[in-house]
Structure formats: C-alpha cells, structure tokens
Amino acid sequence: MTLSRPLRSVLYIPASKERALEKARGLPCDAIIFDLEDAVAVDEKENARVLLGETLKTGVYGKRMKIVRINGFDSAWGKEDAAAVASMDADAVLLPKVESVAQLDALAAITGDMPIWAMMETPRGMMNAADIAAHPKMQGFVMGTNDLAKELNTRFRADRLPMMAGLGLCLLAARAEGIAAIDGVYNAFKDEDGLRAECEQGRDMGFDGKTLIHPAQLDVANECFAPSEAEADLARRQIEAFNAAEAAGEGVAVVDGKIVENLHIVTAKRILAQVEAIAEMA
Ligand SMILES: CC(C)(COP(=O)(O)OP(=O)(O)OC[C@H]1O[C@@H](n2cnc3c(N)ncnc32)[C@H](O)[C@@H]1OP(=O)(O)O)[C@@H](O)C(=O)NCCC(=O)NCCSC(=O)C[C@H](O)C(=O)O
Numbered sequence: 001m002t003l004s005r006p007l008r009s010v011l012y013i014p015a016s017k018e019r020a021l022e023k024a025r026g027l028p029c030d031a032i033i034f035d036l037e038d039a040v041a042v043d044e045k046e047n048a049r050v051l052l053g054e055t056l057k058t059g060v061y062g063k064r065m066k067i068v069r070i071n072g073f074d075s076a077w078g079k080e081d082a083a084a085v086a087s088m089d090a091d092a093v094l095l096p097k098v099e100s101v102a103q104l105d106a107l108a109a110i111t112g113d114m115p116i117w118a119m120m121e122t123p124r125g126m127m128n129a130a131d132i133a134a135h136p137k138m139q140g141f142v143m144g145t146n147d148l149a150k151e152l153n154t155r156f157r158a159d160r161l162p163m164m165a166g167l168g169l170c171l172l173a174a175r176a177e178g179i180a181a182i183d184g185v186y187n188a189f190k191d192e193d194g195l196r197a198e199c200e201q202g203r204d205m206g207f208d209g210k211t212l213i214h215p216a217q218l219d220v221a222n223e224c225f226a227p228s229e230a231e232a233d234l235a236r237r238q239i240e241a242f243n244a245a246e247a248a249g250e251g252v253a254v255v256d257g258k259i260v261e262n263l264h265i266v267t268a269k270r271i272l273a274q275v276e277a278i279a280e281m282a
C-alpha cells in the first residue's frame with residue numbers, strides 16, 4: 001500500500017487530552033497519531049476511546065492524516081479498541097509491538113479494509129520486518145525507539161549506534177515493499193538542537209519523517225524532512241540537462257561536475273513531487 005502524501009511530522013496526541021485534541025486542529029503537522037496506548041493512563045482507557053470517536057466525528061483535522069494507535073491484543077483493551085477504530089473516521093490503525101504476521105491478520109479480521117501501520121519496537125519484530133512489511137494491509141512502519149532501547153538494554157546515545165541494526169532492518173523492509181517509514185520520538189522536547197541533529201540523521205538514513213510528542217517539535221521536523229531549496233533546484237537542473245542529453249542521443253549528462261543518469265532522474269522527480277505535495281498541505 002504505497003502512500004504519496006508528506007509525512008514529515010507525525011504528532012502523537014494522547015486521546016485522553018481534550019485540549020491537545022483541539023489544539024492539533026491548527027497545528028502544522030502532516031499526520032497525527034491519536035494514542036490509546038502508552039500515553040493514556042489505565043483508568044482513562046475507556047473514556048479516551050469514547051472521546052476520540054466523538055472528536056473524529058467532527059472531521060476538523062483537514063489534510064492531516066489520522067492514525068489511531070490502539071492497545072495491543074495482549075491487553076484488556078486491544079480488541080475493543082480495534083472494533084471501535086473500525087467505525088471511526090480514521091485513515092489507518094496503528095498496532096503496537098508488532099512481531100508477527102499473525103498479529104496483523106487478527107487485527108485485519110476486525111478492522112477490515114482499513115490500512116494498518118505497525119509499531120516496530122521489539123527485537124523480534126525487527127527480525128521479522130520483511131514479512132510484516134509485506135502484509136497486504138500494511139501501509140507504514142513507526143519506529144518505537146523507547147521500547148527498543150528498553151528491550152535492547154542500550155543507553156541513549158546521540159549517534160543512536162546501538163539502534164542502527166534495528167532501524168536499518170526496518171528501513172530495508174519498508175523500502176522493499178514501498179511502505180512508509182517514520183522515525184522514533186526525541187524525548188527531550190525542549191532541546192531543539194538535539195532534535196534537529198536526530199531529524200537530520202533520520203532523514204539521511206531515508207526515513208520519511210519523525211514522530212513527535214510536542215507541538216514545539218513540528219517546525220524542525222517539517223524543515224528537516226522537506227527537500228531544501230538547493231535540492232529542488234538541483235533536481236530541476238538535472239532533469240533539464242538529462243532531457244537535453246537524451247535529445248542529443250546520449251545517456252549521461254553532467255551537472256555541477258557530477259554525472260546524471262536515468263536513476264538520478266528518478267530521485268530528482270521524487271524530490272519535485274515531494275515539493276508539490278508539501279505545497280498542497282498548506
Ligand atoms: C510531553 C507533554 C506531557 C508535555 O505536556 P505539557 O507540559 O502540557 O506541555 P505544554 O504546557 O508545553 O503544552 C503547550 C501547549 O501544547 C499543547 N500540547 C502539548 N502536547 C501536545 C501534543 N502532543 N499534541 C497537541 N497539543 C499538545 C498543550 O495542550 C498546550 O496547549 P495550550 O493549552 O493551548 O497552551 C505532552 O506534550 C504530551 O503528553 N505529549 C505526548 C506524549 C505521548 O503521546 N506519548 C506517547 C507517544 S511516545 C511513544 O510511546 C513512542 C513509542 O511507543 C516508543 O516506544 O518509543
């Protein structure tokens with residue numbers, strides 16, 4: 001299930017927080033994850049589900065993609081969450097701690113045609129990433145780097161070196177199947193420089209965007225995961241030069257001292273399509 005919309009900034013909102021649900025209607029995020037899982041206290045689980053259903057009925061989130069994260073099926077709420085989401089005005093359902101195709105089949109048996117997203121946040125899930133990505137309802141991976149750190153017993157490091165194997169496996173699987181891949185959250189939500197560094201790293205790796213926990217993180221993610229002016233300008237010049245080379249019967253052009261072949265044109269066109277899609281979000 002391929003998606004062509006921008007997913008630079010994917011904001012978590014605890015579904016129990018009425019003020020945050022309201023505030024998000026005016027925030028510049030590409031997608032929202034309405035959370036019924038970890039951000040909602042046990043005593044609030046059922047109220048949050050009802051509040052979310054009512055809130056989504058009002059349909060005021062505009063072009064922002066609406067994803068609902070349910071509780072796992074090993075919890076007391078998972079199955080009821082899934083049944084409720086199936087009739088909500090949501091674009092996709094997000095299942096936490098996905099480790100097997102069987103879990104996805106069980107969810108799809110309840111949510112029907114609704115696209116599924118998977119939280120990739122356990123070692124077993126990452127080892128099975130290829131099969132999970134290939135599920136017919138799968139539309140995107142969200143990295144759960146907090147759970148992954150817990151499971152691996154790693155320390156949080158600025159370079160995220162201990163997580164690279166898991167993140168890389170998920171990216172490979174996502175790209176092999178043409179689904180979205182969104183990086184994990186940056187917990188220190190007041191540390192803009194740290195967030196920027198992690199967004200740049202995620203973008204360099206190939207992620208489509210970053211999950212965020214606070215509105216203050218939106219601008220940095222939107223900037224880092226969008227093509228820069230320089231990238232867009234280069235893409236246009238590469239396409240122009242390649243078209244001219246082809247017209248002259250040649251298969252290679254040179255731009256800024258570097259070769260441009262048809263594979264670079266695929267990337268250039270993708271960059272320009274992204275620029276257009278981002279402009280349409282405004
Ligand atoms: C982190 C927070 C608890 C901070 O909350 P708070 O102290 O209330 O923040 P502020 O006072 O600075 O808030 C300013 C205004 O912004 C609104 N707000 C805050 N957060 C959000 C949000 N996420 N979405 C929309 N709006 C938000 C406040 O309502 C204030 O509005 P106003 O009244 O107009 O001033 C809080 O930000 C928070 O709860 N964040 C989300 C936490 C969350 O969702 N966690 C779960 C996802 S992370 C995870 O589980 C990842 C994964 O599974 C893994 O394993 O890694």
Ligand SMILES: [Mg+2]
Pocket residue numbers: 038096119121144146147
């Ligand atoms: Mg998690």
